[in-house]
Amino acid sequence: MSKPRSLVLPPRTRVHRLETARGPFAVLDTEATGARRGTVLLLPGYTGSKEDFLGLLGPLSEAGYRAVAVDGRGQNESPGPRGRAAYRRRALALDAVAQAAALGDGPVHLLGHSFGGLVARAAAALAPGAFSSLTLLSSGPGRVARPQRIRVRVLRASLAVLPKERVWQAMCWLDSRGEEPDTDDAPELAGFLRRRWMRTRIAQLAGAGRLLLDRQDGTEGLAALRMPLHVAYGADEMVWAPADLRAAAARAGAHHTVVAGAGHSPNVSHPQELADRLTGFWEETSSPARVVSTAP
Template identity: 65%
Template sequence: MSKPRSLRLPPRTRAYRLRTARQEFAVLDAAPAGRSRGTVLLVPGFTGSKEDFLGLLEPLGDAGYRAVAVDGRGQFESPGPRRRAGYTPRALGGDVLAQVAALGDGPVHLVGHSFGGFVARSAARLDPSAFLSLTLLASGPGRVGPDQRAKIRLLRAALPVLPPSWVWAVTQWLDSRDPAYLADPPEIAEFLARRWFSTQPAQLIATGRQLRIEPDRTEGLAALPLPIHVAYGDGESVWTVGELAHLARSVDARHTVIRGAEHSPNVSHPEELTAALAEFWAGVTARTTAP
């Protein structure tokens, strides 16, 4: 999961519930500094939330973009169904299209982090005309690697039969066994627990299953009529860097590797990631406005 380093709301940012034709979604909406160069919709990953993008909102605004980060259905502060059937790829992709329509700034640049990349590409398949571009941030072509699959299998088995507090305690213990583990500051630890207990268990079970079984979607991505950007850190571990590099080549995508970053460049390297995104989007704009 991504862990924000601060919960401070950046300048020019509003937190509110976005009313759409499907339901309301909790969002963080950051206005651009000066004239707008476009709107960006940011979709978080498994066990994540809109706060995963807090570090990106200010630099994206400074670069001239309205940046909107969203909690998906059943995720943290957005309501969602209690049944797993409510979290199909089509349903989640349809939510993104409803969010774009409600923002009123479409088409938008779409960015999906990790599992959010699965959601983003599902939305792009449903209606590519809603988007100017698609960025897959630390998001692979298909299912996650074996170590991650084992962790998700344990989580999915425990959630239906154990109290949420027990499952949370186990996940915290597993995280602490990582040699690179560092204890979170109290404010962040409290936020992570609150996010966990606010997220619908059905959302975690259904999306976790998709991460474990998702087939390779390279061919479908290559067929999308959208400019694609594949970006990740050189320390990526949920998918291998080889898989992600192959994906970028296979779909003729813009390819960005952020040195020193791991699975969440949006948290650890927001300035470098913003520079790469803005350069990609400027190229997209140049192509679409050329005579």
């Protein structure tokens, strides 16, 4: 899971509920500095939340973009039903389409991190007119790497038989293996991570995990989308194989960004560099001659 390094809100950020045709969603809504150049909707990953984009909101705002990070249904502070059907791919995609419409800014740039990329792809296929572009951040159309598939299977199985608190404790232990004693999360951050976990619906965690384990390769569907595409990830990405992401970007004709020194969450570790790459891509989408790759 992504861990924000700070919970401090960037300037010009409102915390509110975005009312949509499919219900309310908790959002962090950061207004652009100066004249607005566009709006971006940010979808978080598995076991994550809107706070995973806190480091990115400021740089995007400074570049002239309204940036709106959202908790998906049943995720963190957004309400969600208990039933399994509510967390199928199409239902989540319809949520993202409704969120984009509720922003009231016309077509918006759509970015999905990790699991959020699966939702973003489905939303773009469902309603391409709602989005100016699609960015998959640390998220591939192919299968997740084997160690992560095992982790997701264990997590889903544990949630089916153990109290949520016990599963949280086990996750914390696994995440701490090999770390130095002084790298523990600060109390404020540790408290937030636990609250986020406890607030997220088990049905959401189970449903998102099920989609992550899907064996289908969606590269052909990605290539068929009629909008500017961007595949971005850290050089040390571990949830999807970097070679697979590189190949998918090439097959889909997508703009390709590799952030040196970053892992699975460049939005946390390298927010300024990622913002520069994102805004560069968005600006290039309006140019007839676009550079396809910015990989080093």
